[in-house]
Amino acid sequence: DGGITQSPKYLFRKEGQNVTLSCEQNLNHDAMYWYRQDPGQGLRLIYYSQIVNDFQKGDIAEGYSVSREKKESFPLTVTSAQKNPTAFYLCASSSDYQLYEQYFGPGTRLTVT
Amino acid sequence: GQNIDQPTEMTATEGAIVQINCTYQTSGFNGLFWYQQHAGEAPTFLSYNVLDGLEEKGRFSSFLSRSKGYSYLLLKELQMKDSASYLCAVRGSSGTYKYIFGTGTRLKVLA
Numbered sequence: 736d737g738g739i740t741q742s743p744k745y746l747f748r749k750e751g752q753n754v755t756l757s758c759e760q761n762l763n764h765d766a767m768y769w770y771r772q773d774p775g776q777g778l779r780l781i782y783y784s785q786i787v788n789d790f791q792k793g794d795i796a797e798g799y800s801v802s803r804e805k806k807e808s809f810p811l812t813v814t815s816a817q818k819n820p821t822a823f824y825l826c827a828s829s830s831d832y833q834l835y836e837q838y839f840g841p842g843t844r845l846t847v848t
Numbered sequence: 849g850q851n852i853d854q855p856t857e858m859t860a861t862e863g864a865i866v867q868i869n870c871t872y873q874t875s876g877f878n879g880l881f882w883y884q885q886h887a888g889e890a891p892t893f894l895s896y897n898v899l900d901g902l903e904e905k906g907r908f909s910s911f912l913s914r915s916k917g918y919s920y921l922l923l924k925e926l927q928m929k930d931s932a933s934y935l936c937a938v939r940g941s942s943g944t945y946k947y948i949f950g951t952g953t954r955l956k957v958l959a
Binding site: 766768770775776777778779780783785791793823825829831835836837838839840841842844 | 878879881888889890891892893896935937939945946947948949950951952954
């Protein structure tokens with residue numbers, strides 16, 4: 736079955752540590768995205784990538800970094816520079832040749848204490 | 849600037865019809881999307897409008913007016929499982945893969 740996987744579902748870290756969230760898709764989509772969602776809020780774009788080896792900052796990129804070395808994978812690193820990292824992180828992908836809808840992974844809930 | 853507005857919360861009764869509105873101001877337009885999100889879960893795609901008019905999909909319909917920067921999602925024959933947040937999103941101009949999301953409308957369906 737085609738889809739997007741994110742792991743782990745829940746992640747706990749101490750303040751000051753970097754943490755990497757994984758995102759893999761087997762939908763053959765070119766574009767991939769990372770969003771952050773805080774309680775009662777909509778989705779805010781962190782980074783997106785339209786093609787391998789290229790990515791663009793979204794609206795809240797500070798304190799985050801990404802890489803896109805393979806079409807299937809778009810990992811997100813939450814660095815110690817991110818002041819409020821505790822949030823629900825969603826990865827998504829989309830195709831430019833179909834309906835353009837975004838497919839979302841199940842999300843990773845990150846808690847930093 | 850770019851902005852998408854939706855009501856924060858709505859309440860409706862099981863079996864009723866509810867309309868969730870969305871207004872947008874974006875630089876460029878290449879489609880408007882509605883997603884459903886249950887608490888703690890990922891959003892799932894409901895509908896897509898790129899031309900003016902109504903798109904119907906079972907109990908869900910979505911309407912778009914590009915000249916007014918306005919869309920609505922219509923849910924008919926409400927069921928308890930429809931209690932969720934409904935997110936309106938706009939895709940930017942052709943050539944950009946960026947989507948802008950509203951803050952979502954939390955719908956409570958009461959028995």
